Amino acid sequence: MAGWNRLAERQILKARAEGKLDGLAGQGAPLPDRTGNAFVGAADAVGFRLMAEAGAVPEEILIGRQIAEAKARYATQTDEEGRRAAMADIARLDQARAIAAEARRAFLKG
Numbered sequence: 001m002a003g004w005n006r007l008a009e010r011q012i013l014k015a016r017a018e019g020k021l022d023g024l025a026g027q028g029a030p031l032p033d034r035t036g037n038a039f040v041g042a043a044d045a046v047g048f049r050l051m052a053e054a055g056a057v058p059e060e061i062l063i064g065r066q067i068a069e070a071k072a073r074y075a076t077q078t079d080e081e082g083r084r085a086a087m088a089d090i091a092r093l094d095q096a097r098a099i100a101a102e103a104r105r106a107f108l109k110g
Contacts (some may be wrong), residue, residue, distance in 0.1 A: 063096050070089045070090045073086050
């Protein structure tokens with residue numbers, strides 16, 4: 001595997017020296033925050049990125065955004081009942097995300 005890394009690095013350096021990496025979309029901009037994908041496999045992450053660039057967002061990513069919103073709501077709750085309701089929302093959404101991810105994997109296996 002290390003050989004592939006060196007080959008890829010050489011190709012990148014060559015393309016940079018030839019100016020082939022100049023003028024690409026997003027040049028000079030910070031990389032997008034993708035910390036939500038920390039536990040997504042590399043192949044899935046690439047597929048998700050391609051779909052996002054095409055304007056199609058997988059259901060599990062949309063649910064992940066809802067989970068982030070629910071966690072933010074949980075953090076603002078001061079009473080026990082509100083915290084319990086927010087935790088129930090997070091659990092329900094997390095289960096829905098797992099179901100959507102499994103459905104996608106099953107579909108891809110055909």
